[in-house]
Amino acid sequence: MIRSLDQKLAAIHAQPQTKAFILADAKDADMAFGVRAPGPRSYLARQGARPAQFSPEVWSRAEYGYRNLPEFLDIIREVVQQGLVDIMLMSAYVNEQLTIKEGLFKNSAITPAARANDTTDVWAVRHGCYTREPSQPFRSANIDHIQCGEIECDRTTDDFPGANLGLYSMTFVNELQQDREVLLWYKEFREEAERKKFRHFLEIFDPNVNSGIAPEKLGEFINDNIIRTLAGVPDSGRPDFLKIVYHGPKAMEELAQYDPNLIVGILGGSAGTTYDAFKLIHDAQKYGARVALYGRKINHAEHQLAFIEILRHITTGKISPEEAVHAYHGVLQAKGIKPHRPLADDLKITDQAMSYDGSAARRATAEIRNNPLAAAKTSAAANAAGNNSVGWPKRADGSPDFERMNSEQRLAYDRARLG
Numbered sequence: 478m479i480r481s482l483d484q485k486l487a488a489i490h491a492q493p494q495t496k497a498f499i500l501a502d503a504k505d506a507d508m509a510f511g512v513r514a515p516g517p518r519s520y521l522a523r524q525g526a527r528p529a530q531f532s533p534e535v536w537s538r539a540e541y542g543y544r545n546l547p548e549f550l551d552i553i554r555e556v557v558q559q560g561l562v563d564i565m566l567m568s569a570y571v572n573e574q575l576t577i578k579e580g581l582f583k584n585s586a587i588t589p590a591a592r593a594n595d596t597t598d599v600w601a602v603r604h605g606c607y608t609r610e611p612s613q614p615f616r617s618a619n620i621d622h623i624q625c626g627e628i629e630c631d632r633t634t635d636d637f638p639g640a641n642l643g644l645y646s647m648t649f650v651n652e653l654q655q656d657r658e659v660l661l662w663y664k665e666f667r668e669e670a671e672r673k674k675f676r677h678f679l680e681i682f683d684p685n686v687n688s689g690i691a692p693e694k695l696g697e698f699i700n701d702n703i704i705r706t707l708a709g710v711p712d713s714g715r716p717d718f719l720k721i722v723y724h725g726p727k728a729m730e731e732l733a734q735y736d737p738n739l740i741v742g743i744l745g746g747s748a749g750t751t752y753d754a755f756k757l758i759h760d761a762q763k764y765g766a767r768v769a770l771y772g773r774k775i776n777h778a779e780h781q782l783a784f785i786e787i788l789r790h791i792t793t794g795k796i797s798p799e800e801a802v803h804a805y806h807g808v809l810q811a812k813g814i815k816p817h818r819p820l821a822d823d824l825k826i827t828d829q830a831m832s833y834d835g836s837a838a839r840r841a842t843a844e845i846r847n848n849p850l851a852a853a854k855t856s857a858a859a860n861a862a863g864n865n866s867v868g869w870p871k872r873a874d875g876s877p878d879f880e881r882m883n884s885e886q887r888l889a890y891d892r893a894r895l896g
Contacts, residue, residue, distance in 0.1 A: 482563045482588040482642075486717060486740070489767050493737045498762060498792040499718070501564035502556055502785065503745070503772035504549070505592040505644070508568045508617065509599040515549035516776040517542055522551035550575060552781060557587050559782050561789045566590045566644055566770065569618035577626045577638045591623040593643030593666065593677060598685040611655050611686050612648035614662035620675045635674055643670070644720070646680040649702050651688035660706065667714045678768075679703075679716035680744065696728025704735060718742050718768050723757060726764040733765025742768025748777040751805055751823045754784075755798035759791050779816055783808045799824070 485497040506514035518526075518538075527547035531538050544552075553575060557565060565587055567575065572591040575581040582589045598612035621630045624637040645666055649656050670677055681703055683695055690698050699721060707715055718740035723729060733741045743761045745754065754774040761769065771788070778784035787805050790796045796804060806820050816823060869886035870878040 478584060478586060480563075480588045481586045485563060485767075489740055490738065496793065497767070499563045499740075499742065499768040500561070500785070500788060500792065501566055501590075501742075501768065501770040502553075502562045502775050503566045503770045504553055504571070504776065505566045505568050506772055506776070507546075507571065508592050508595045509601045511602050513543055513603070515544035515546060516773075518544050518548070520552075520779060520781060521548055522555045524548075524551040527551070546571075554581060555782060556785065557581055557585055559785065560586060561785050562587060564588050564590050564642070564770070566592065566772075567640075568592055569622050572623060572640050573626045576640055580638070588642055589640040590642040590644060590678075591618060591640045593618055593620070593623065593645045594662075596646050596648055596682075598648050598682060599646070608685060611650045611652060612659075612682070612684075613655075614647075614659050616662075616666070618643075620669060620673050624673070624675065630673075632673070641674070642676045642678070642717070644680055645677045645716070646682065647706075648682040648685055649688075649698070650684040650686055651690060651698070656702075663706070667710065671714045677716050678718045678720060678742070680720040681722075683722050695722075696724030696731075699724070700728060700732045700735075703732065707739070712738075720744050720768070720770050722746070723761045723766070726760070729761060729764040729766060733767075740767050742766055742770060745769065745771035745774040748773045749827050750818065750825055751778075751784075751802050752798060752825060753827055755787070755791055755801045755805075756826065758788060759798045762792060777817075779809055779814050780812060783812075 482499060485499050488495045488497040506516075508514075521544070526538075527545055529538055529541075529545050531541060550571065553565060553567070553571070556562060563586075565582070567589065569591045572589060576589045594614065594616040595618075596612045596614055597607050597610065600607035619628070620643070621628055622639075623643055624630050624639045624641055626639055630637055645663065647659050647663055649659065666677075669675075681699055683699065684690070688695075688698070703719065703721070719732075720742045721732075721744065723743045729741065732739070743757070743766050745757070748754075754771065758769045758771075769788075769792075775781055775784055783805060787796070787801045787808075791798060791801055802824050803820070806816055806823065809816050870881040872878045
């Protein structure tokens with residue numbers, strides 16, 4: 478079966494002005510959040526609750542609040558059955574369970590993919606401090622484990638039971654030795670991937686620590702690093718596409734128009750409002766993005782299948798972001814599902830956290846008249862604080878002060894940030 482991803486990549490390369498748009502569901506958060514990764518149990522697949530035994534003297538299943546892994550896998554199965562996304566991104570372990578052992582994607586147009594590395598800026602474990610340190614390169618998974626579930630695949634054939642597409646992540650922090658190390662690790666991965674005919678797409682995070690670069694200049698810093706990094710890489714070793722923070726129209730157009738062969742995609746960041754998600758994908762596509770990878774935005778939705786369907790309608794131009802929010806709330810009402818927030822609040826734009834620990838927010842690098850993205854900008858932490866009775870210490874600029882947080886304040890911050 479021809480995968481929809483390959484069809485769309487071919488269409489985009491053949492005709493850059495095509496409306497073909499690649500949508501990925503990023504369900505790889507277990508490599509970042511651990512137990513919390515499957516998300517809140519407010520939404521379950523048709524399979525319903527999966528068995529879980531909690532000691533009644535400790536807590537109840539309701540108090541636990543998060544899906545377990547079997548419930549998470551059921552949702553992935555339903556999204557694949559729906560068939561509206563082009564890529565399902567998973568951890569190497571989940572890829573093994575669903576792709577290799579179960580054969581979930583055998584007759585599907587959806588391409589399975591796995592996170593190929595886990596830099597330290599995604600180590601967002603409870604009570605941890607790793608994400609506050611400059612990101613360091615690290616890989617838990619290896620290519621063979623992703624392709625065939627073993628330490629070494631049988632390479633007498635190119636037909637492997639696992640995924641043959643991986644996400645490789647890099648974070649530049651504007652520090653020479655640190656960024657050089659990041660590039661050396663990527664070079665090693667690229668060369669191994671090329672030898673093993675393993676495809677990848679490249680994620681570039683914004684600096685996870687103070688880089689000395691003004692927020693409105695980060696888009697330029699990221700764009701230049703991308704072009705400089707790939708200038709020494711021939712087609713055989715280049716990523717299929719990019720996954721980056723949306724820094725606004727100017728930065729997106731600059732990168733998208735630089736090289737027609739370079740396909741640019743955006744990452745979704747934290748959950749935010751429904752309008753955040755719908756407006757982001759609409760604006761990014763308008764200014765040159767051809768891919769969107771949404772993780773928490775999908776995983777924290779009240780009804781994931783409906784949310785994905787409406788995302789697809791936006792990318793095909795059938796509905797505007799504003800109409801989409803109304804339509805989504807209509808679906809929730811028809812299904813008897815209580816929305817996370819009232820319609821009026823869900824139509825607001827918030828400044829969403831774009832890093833795993835919530836310390837970095839998306840900022841536009843250009844102001845567009847009558848564009849709600851340029852209005853009412855507040856920090857993700859400040860927005861979360863308005864819904865949080867515990868509160869937490871902040872720096873002078875309003876950002877969270879992690880060094881002065883106690884465990885209760887950190888937990889409250891994480892809960893508010895993750896929605």
